């Protein structure tokens with residue numbers, strides 16, 4: 001999965017970076033969040049998913065490029 005923060009919606013609540021600090025970082029300039037580039041490492045996917053639902057602005061988009069494969 002990949003995640004992306006819509007900069008027009010993000011209000012800098014920092015919730016995402018508290019829920020998933022390995023995935024979301026805050027910009028020094030405006031305090032808005034941005035997500036790591038590329039695929040979220042598997043071990044952080046659950047936290048990233050939680051951050052998507054925790055964002056009060058619904059600013060985080062989750063993109064699944066491949067079907068989730070259960071092992």
Ligand code: SF4
Pocket residue numbers: 005009010011012013014015016017024031032033054055056057058059060
């Ligand atoms: S929780 Fe949402 S609004 Fe807050 S910093 Fe993260 S993406 Fe932005």
